[in-house]
Amino acid sequence: PELSPGSYTCRALRLDRAGARAFPDQFCFVKGEADGRLSFNKQTGSDLPNGWLFRDGERPRYIFLGAQQRRPGENSLGYGTDAAADRVGVVERIGPFRWRLAMPRRDGSFWVYELTPVPAERQPA
Numbered sequence: 001p002e003l004s005p006g007s008y009t010c011r012a013l014r015l016d017r018a019g020a021r022a023f024p025d026q027f028c029f030v031k032g033e034a035d036g037r038l039s040f041n042k043q044t045g046s047d048l049p050n051g052w053l054f055r056d057g058e059r060p061r062y063i064f065l066g067a068q069q070r071r072p073g074e075n076s077l078g079y080g081t082d083a084a085a086d087r088v089g090v091v092e093r094i095g096p097f098r099w100r101l102a103m104p105r106r107d108g109s110f111w112v113y114e115l116t117p118v119p120a121e122r123q124p125a
Contacts, residue, residue, distance in 0.1 A: 003053070003062060003091060003099055005032035007118040010042055016109040023047075028115060040064060040091075040101070047111070049087045049103065051079055056090075064089035064101060091115075 010028040014021045026045035030038055030053070038053040051066015067078055067085040079086055089103035094114075101113040 002060075003030055003038065003093070003115075004117075005030050005038065008099075008115040009118050010045075011114040011116075012045070012047060013112045013114075014109050015112070016107075027118065028113070030115075038062070040066065042113070049089075051087065053091060060093060062091040064091060064103070 006029070008028045008030060010026045012023040012026065014023070023045065027043045029041045029043055031041070032038060039051070040053050041050045042048050048069040049064070049066050050069045051064055053062040053064055056063050064087065065079040066087045067081060068087055069085075079088075084106070087103055087105075089101050091099055091101045094100045097117055099115040101115060103111045103113075105111060
């Protein structure tokens with residue numbers, strides 16, 4: 001199954017020279033656009049990547065191109081606007097109703113977001 005539009009729980013893990021650090025669950029949203037494209041927005045927390053998901057040819061994965069936003073709900077920075085804010089990643093299915101977005105960072109860290117659909121009763125407003 002493909003990544004479908006809707007709310008997701010984002011469990012973040014940062015890997016760097018100091019080790020691994022897990023963060024509390026946050027919310028992400030995948031939006032289906034009218035032209036068939038998908039957008040990705042991390043809605044809560046301090047790390048806020050926002051951008052587009054592009055199919056990787058015939059492979060069952062997506063390429064993420066976006067930017068780190070300054071505040072929740074903001075989407076003013078696009079990929080290529082500010083090189084320091086640019087984010088690139090890969091989204092792959094890792095199990096039933098589970099996807100992983102992996103993003104290297106300029107500071108040498110590597111961020112991994114595990115995406116699982118949010119049940120309707122837990123979805124944010």
